[in-house]
Amino acid sequence: MKLTIKEVAQEAGVSIATVSRVLNGKDRVKKTTREKIEAAIGKLNFKPDQAARSMINNQTKMIGLLVPQLSNEFWGLLAEVIQEQLWNKGYSVLICATGTNPDKESMFLQSFIERRVDGVIYGASSAFANKNNTESPLQLLKEQGIPVVAMDQVTGYHCVVGDGIAGSLLAVEHLLQLGHTRIAYIGGWSVSTVRELGYRGALLEHNMVADEALIIRSTEDVVNFSQYGYQAMKQLVDSGTAFTAAFCANDLVAIGAMRALKESGLKVPEQIAVVGYDDINIAALYDPALTTIHQPIEEMGTAAVKLLLELLQEGSELSMPRKIMLQSKLIIRESSVVQPSIIE
Amino acid sequence: MKLTIKEVAQEAGVSIATVSRVLNGKDRVKKTTREKIEAAIGKLNFKPDQAARSMINNQTKMIGLLVPQLSNEFWGLLAEVIQEQLWNKGYSVLICATGTNPDKESMFLQSFIERRVDGVIYGASSAFANKNNTESPLQLLKEQGIPVVAMDQVTGYHCVVGDGIAGSLLAVEHLLQLGHTRIAYIGGWSVSTVRELGYRGALLEHNMVADEALIIRSTEDVVNFSQYGYQAMKQLVDSGTAFTAAFCANDLVAIGAMRALKESGLKVPEQIAVVGYDDINIAALYDPALTTIHQPIEEMGTAAVKLLLELLQEGSELSMPRKIMLQSKLIIRESSVVQPSIIE
DNA sequence: ATGAAAGCGCTAACAG
DNA sequence: CTGTTAGCGCTTTCAT
Numbered sequence: 001m002k003l004t005i006k007e008v009a010q011e012a013g014v015s016i017a018t019v020s021r022v023l024n025g026k027d028r029v030k031k032t033t034r035e036k037i038e039a040a041i042g043k044l045n046f047k048p049d050q051a052a053r054s055m056i057n058n059q060t061k062m063i064g065l066l067v068p069q070l071s072n073e074f075w076g077l078l079a080e081v082i083q084e085q086l087w088n089k090g091y092s093v094l095i096c097a098t099g100t101n102p103d104k105e106s107m108f109l110q111s112f113i114e115r116r117v118d119g120v121i122y123g124a125s126s127a128f129a130n131k132n133n134t135e136s137p138l139q140l141l142k143e144q145g146i147p148v149v150a151m152d153q154v155t156g157y158h159c160v161v162g163d164g165i166a167g168s169l170l171a172v173e174h175l176l177q178l179g180h181t182r183i184a185y186i187g188g189w190s191v192s193t194v195r196e197l198g199y200r201g202a203l204l205e206h207n208m209v210a211d212e213a214l215i216i217r218s219t220e221d222v223v224n225f226s227q228y229g230y231q232a233m234k235q236l237v238d239s240g241t242a243f244t245a246a247f248c249a250n251d252l253v254a255i256g257a258m259r260a261l262k263e264s265g266l267k268v269p270e271q272i273a274v275v276g277y278d279d280i281n282i283a284a285l286y287d288p289a290l291t292t293i294h295q296p297i298e299e300m301g302t303a304a305v306k307l308l309l310e311l312l313q314e315g316s317e318l319s320m321p322r323k324i325m326l327q328s329k330l331i332i333r334e335s336s337v338v339q340p341s342i343i344e
Numbered sequence: 345m346k347l348t349i350k351e352v353a354q355e356a357g358v359s360i361a362t363v364s365r366v367l368n369g370k371d372r373v374k375k376t377t378r379e380k381i382e383a384a385i386g387k388l389n390f391k392p393d394q395a396a397r398s399m400i401n402n403q404t405k406m407i408g409l410l411v412p413q414l415s416n417e418f419w420g421l422l423a424e425v426i427q428e429q430l431w432n433k434g435y436s437v438l439i440c441a442t443g444t445n446p447d448k449e450s451m452f453l454q455s456f457i458e459r460r461v462d463g464v465i466y467g468a469s470s471a472f473a474n475k476n477n478t479e480s481p482l483q484l485l486k487e488q489g490i491p492v493v494a495m496d497q498v499t500g501y502h503c504v505v506g507d508g509i510a511g512s513l514l515a516v517e518h519l520l521q522l523g524h525t526r527i528a529y530i531g532g533w534s535v536s537t538v539r540e541l542g543y544r545g546a547l548l549e550h551n552m553v554a555d556e557a558l559i560i561r562s563t564e565d566v567v568n569f570s571q572y573g574y575q576a577m578k579q580l581v582d583s584g585t586a587f588t589a590a591f592c593a594n595d596l597v598a599i600g601a602m603r604a605l606k607e608s609g610l611k612v613p614e615q616i617a618v619v620g621y622d623d624i625n626i627a628a629l630y631d632p633a634l635t636t637i638h639q640p641i642e643e644m645g646t647a648a649v650k651l652l653l654e655l656l657q658e659g660s661e662l663s664m665p666r667k668i669m670l671q672s673k674l675i676i677r678e679s680s681v682v683q684p685s686i687i688e
Numbered sequence: 689a690t691g692a693a694a695g696c697g698c699t700a701a702c703a704g
Numbered sequence: 705c706t707g708t709t710a711g712c713g714c715t716t717t718c719a720t
Contacts, residue, residue: 002402002697004696004697004698005697005698006697014706014707015706015707015708016697016698016699016707017699017700017706017707017708017709018705018706018707019698020698020699020700021699021705021706023698023699024699027700027705027706028705029705029706030705030706033705033706045484045487047454047457047458048458048697048698049399049458049460049696049697049698050458050459050460051395051396051398051399051404051459051460051696051697051698052399052696052697052698052699052712053697053698053699054395054698054712055393055395055396055399055696055697055698055699055711055712055713055714056697056698056699056700056711056712057698057699057712058346058712060395069420069424070414070420070421070423070424070427071417071420071421071424071625072420073415073417073420075420076413076414076415076416076417076419076420077414077415079414079439079441080413080414080415080441083414083439083440083441084441084443087440087452092438092455092459093438093439093440094436094437094438094439095423095427095437095438095439096427096431096437097423097424097427097428099428108431110391111436113391114391114392114393114394115394115395115436116393116394116395140389143389226625226629255626255629256629258631259629259631262631281415281570282599282626285570285599285600285603286630286631287602287603287606287630287631346713348712348713348714349713349714350713358690358691359690359691359692360691360713360714360715361690361691361692361693361715361716362689362690362691363714364714364715364716365689365690365715367714367715368715371689371690371716372689373689373690374689374690377689377690392713392714393712393713393714395712395713395714396696396712396713396714396715397713397714397715398696398714399695399696399697399698399712399713399714399715400695400696400713400714400715400716401696401714401715402696689720690719690720691718691719691720692717692718692719692720693716693717693718693719694715694716694717694718695714695715695716695717696712696713696714696715697712698711698712699710699711699712700709700710700711701708701709701710701711702707702708702709702710703706703707703708703709704705704706704707704708
């Protein structure tokens with residue numbers, strides 16, 4: 001037997017409109033009536049159907065969240081933060097993991113439209129979004145007037161990003177200070193381009209030019225970062241090119257790279273200094289603990305939610321795409337600096 | 345301007361009923377009419393409103409997924425698998441992370457009810473669910489006739505679980521085979537009880553009785569596992585109790601513990617062998633690579649989805665709670681076995 | 689094969 | 705203050 005506002009009305013001996021009123025608390029209702037109704041609601045354990053509501057309000061109070069993966073700590077944490085924040089504002093979150101598959105991404109976005117989500121937070125691979133901008137599925141959302149906040153630079157859309165250039169600058173500057181001159185870079189997929197630029201920039205500032213032999217990049221989207229880091233480092237070591245430090249586009253890549261270094265008998269940081277990016281949990285836990293650039297993931301999630309909520313407020317007036325850039329900071333740990341041995 | 349079936353009907357010069365027919369593809373429609381309508385749909389880029397549909401079909405094609413965290417690789421991967429599988433069956437997934445907070449858990453479940461989800465996969469801390477069974481928010485779902493599949497043993501509910509006893513048995517048996525007799529256990533929150541039982545069982549089978557001084561357990565729910573493992577191991581080492589091996593309730597705990605061991609100048613595996621549980625990605629990447637019990641996370645997700653889908657098929661006939669138990673296997677890596685040195 | 693019309697559960701005027 | 709009623713966008717009889 002399905003429970004509707006009707007049964008509640010009957011139970012309380014009033015009309016459905018009055019029940020609706022106490023449900024929404026907007027109109028005033030006589031105290032005794034209200035109590036009667038509240039009692040009935042409690043007794044029957046009634047919960048109003050959101051779907052019916054949204055047909056009228058023209059808002060579903062649902063937000064779509066697209067991420068490449070959930071099994072990746074970075075995205076997992078970001079999703080967690082975003083979900084929590086949105087929840088606090090009365091929104092439910094539809095979460096989809098694309099695995100950086102453009103087709104899936106497209107389908108998920110379609111379903112967001114069918115579900116009439118009020119807004120979308122787009123954390124997917126911007127590679128796709130940027131490449132064929134006109135055909136980008138994000139375009140669809142725009143047409144429907146659904147606000148979008150991207151978690152990476154996407155031309156023409158609001159976004160929240162970490163300052164990748166500045167962050168990478170910090171990382172490479174740190175290695176430079178340490179006296180390294182032969183610094184490798186491992187990265188290469190779309191999202192990391194900006195980090196590579198930071199790397200190159202830091203070298204330039206020191207009047208050095210990047211040795212292309214020290215730069216390993218993947219043209220394809222990478223899913224298994226640690227594996228990629230492992231292979232890239234193997235390749236680098238095998239190539240025989242001399243280097244004393246490596247800056248990796250993210251922590252997982254760095255960990256894979258360190259694994260490869262170990263197998264090659266190279267000691268971190270004594271022989272090769274390694275710096276990662278993101279500062280995921282495992283970075284501090286790894287042995288050696290990883291020097292990395294801390295991305296303020298919580299703040300990024302918070303900022304994205306805040307921005308989206310503002311967009312929702314403003315209605316569909318299409319404002320100039322806003323870009324919120326958050327600063328990152330260098331966290332120096334064991335993988336880059338030779339410590340005076342504590343034990344021994 | 346909102347796009348509805350009405351606009352499509354107008355564009356195609358037919359009634360809304362006919363449009364609905366081609367949308368659902370159930371009733372037959374004359375070929376030429378269908379094509380006309382499909383053209384109109386394509387031209388206007390129309391997507392039917394799911395909310396309106398669900399009011400009639402009495403199913404939302406949405407599933408609620410509750411997990412303690414998303415930033416934890418285990419749950420992140422599980423959520424990823426579940427989301428993907430459900431998606432393939434035409435379901436959208438509402439994901440919520442509870443942070444093992446019972447109040448939040450309760451609220452999320454409430455909202456699942458309001459959203460009229462067709463089913464729920466419950467991956468939260470069963471501590472709460474089991475404790476006050478009568479007041480368990482899961483009870484609410486049951487009343488509403490919403491099928492639930494739990495990702496851990498919850499009395500009275502269908503569930504999919506890894507065989508924690510057998511898995512732990514494997515782990516401790518492995519250490520025993522290696523000749524260890526003083527084996528510590530670090531775990532203790534609700535979900536890990538079963539693992540502790542496996543630990544005790546393995547000892548019993550060898551006519552050994554667990555030394556309670558070697559068992560570290562947290563009575564509270566643990567959120568930051570690696571930190572917990574770190575502190576627990578510190579405590580154990582500081583206590584001065586002799587031991588040569590440690591079995592940890594999960595990989596993150598094991599990693600925290602190894603970190604503590606290192607700081608105490610104890611070498612893994614030479615002085616202390618360590619075994620974890622779950623086989624999350626980082627286990628193979630860590631240095632030393634962690635010996636652990638592999639949980640078939642993908643299979644668990646798949647099984648949960650399959651079970652839920654069956655429940656959905658069967659309708660609300662309340663069947664005997666089914667329990668699907670998946671086997672785990674031992675993965676031997678560097679943290680338990682002293683390797684003949686490769687390098688040097 | 690197609691159209692008209694009756695709802696699904698709820699909210700929001702509009703009356704009283 | 706509260707009841708009546710007209711939809712929201714869609715599916716589904718029931719006619720035609």
